[in-house]
Amino acid sequence: MTTSVEGQFTGKAGLVTGASAGIGEAAARMFADRGAAVTLVDIDVDAGRRIVAEIEAGGGTARFEGCDLTDPEAVKRMVDGAAKAYGRLDFAFNNAGITGSVHPTADVPLEEWEKVIKLDLTSVFYCMKYEIPHLVAGGGGAIVNTSSDAGTQAVAGIAAYVAAKHAVVGLTKSAAMEYAAHGVRINAICPGATKTRMMAEWFAASPDAEAAATRSIPLGRLAEVDEIAEAVLWLCSDAAHYAIGMAMALDGGLTLGPAHPTG
Numbered sequence: 001m002t003t004s005v006e007g008q009f010t011g012k013a014g015l016v017t018g019a020s021a022g023i024g025e026a027a028a029r030m031f032a033d034r035g036a037a038v039t040l041v042d043i044d045v046d047a048g049r050r051i052v053a054e055i056e057a058g059g060g061t062a063r064f065e066g067c068d069l070t071d072p073e074a075v076k077r078m079v080d081g082a083a084k085a086y087g088r089l090d091f092a093f094n095n096a097g098i099t100g101s102v103h104p105t106a107d108v109p110l111e112e113w114e115k116v117i118k119l120d121l122t123s124v125f126y127c128m129k130y131e132i133p134h135l136v137a138g139g140g141g142a143i144v145n146t147s148s149d150a151g152t153q154a155v156a157g158i159a160a161y162v163a164a165k166h167a168v169v170g171l172t173k174s175a176a177m178e179y180a181a182h183g184v185r186i187n188a189i190c191p192g193a194t195k196t197r198m199m200a201e202w203f204a205a206s207p208d209a210e211a212a213a214t215r216s217i218p219l220g221r222l223a224e225v226d227e228i229a230e231a232v233l234w235l236c237s238d239a240a241h242y243a244i245g246m247a248m249a250l251d252g253g254l255t256l257g258p259a260h261p262t263g
């Protein structure tokens with residue numbers, strides 16, 4: 001038996017951050033395709049407006065909010081605006097993030113540490129702080145926060161990113177426990193290497209980086225953005241009603257452990 005996902009989110013409304021590119025863009029388009037009214041949130045206004053126009057041209061319902069997620073007042077305005085625009089807030093995908101520049105820990109510039117922690121960790125807290133009251137008031141809903149494979153294992157050279165992504169997992173678990181009784185399910189995803197601009201920039205730094213990353217993935221390839229978006233939609237759907245506090249690995253087996261020769 002196949003279950004149709006078409007119209008799965010009809011009558012629901014939500015927001016996606018980091019929606020002007022990569023994983024966030026793919027998720028926003030997929031939510032709209034499946035019937036949701038979606039607020040796309042990003043600092044990149046031109047790309048966000050273009051994507052909203054394309055969603056609308058395809059018959060979907062979407063709006064764009066330009067927002068620097070490191071500004072708590074702007075985040076509050078954005079979240080309240082998203083809830084007001086469609087009269088409800090059923091889901092939120094808190095996804096925007098940056099990797100930051102590559103240095104060993106002792107050489108990380110102070111401002112670089114602040115910048116990465118502010119977006120990759122603190123902005124996720126701001127989003128949840130202002131989203132949760134709307135979800136509770138509406139009788140429940142779902143939040144998905146984007147962590148990373150770097151949220152469960154070390155990656156040399158990007159200490160602030162690794163620290164922030166580990167913290168997103170902890171923040172997700174605490175909040176999931178607090179709001180379960182209110183019907184708000186909160187989960188994190190931990191994507192591995194996924195074909196986006198972020199990954200292209202990372203690979204551009206060294207000639208062998210992409211081949212080395214691919215070799216370390218048991219499935220033998222990078223993820224497509226839609227493969228990550230599918231999991232986000234499942235976590236936000238009614239089908240996931242028993243899933244809370246997860247740090248869902250979506251990494252082709254990257255974090256399963258070192259491959260051992262079998263002899």
Ligand SMILES: NC(=O)c1ccc[n+]([C@@H]2O[C@H](COP(=O)([O-])OP(=O)(O)OC[C@H]3O[C@@H](n4cnc5c(N)ncnc54)[C@H](O)[C@@H]3O)[C@@H](O)[C@H]2O)c1
Nearest residue numbers: 018020021022023042043068069096097148193194196198
């Ligand atoms: N691509 C990967 O391989 C990978 C792997 C693991 C985790 N992730 C995580 O997935 C998320 C999305 O990554 P992606 O690869 O799609 O990145 P991306 O660079 O393609 O997209 C990130 C988006 O965030 C937006 N953004 C950046 N700073 C912002 C700010 N201050 N306020 C609002 N928006 C801002 C950017 O404009 C961009 O549209 C990130 O949290 C990232 O850490 C990505």
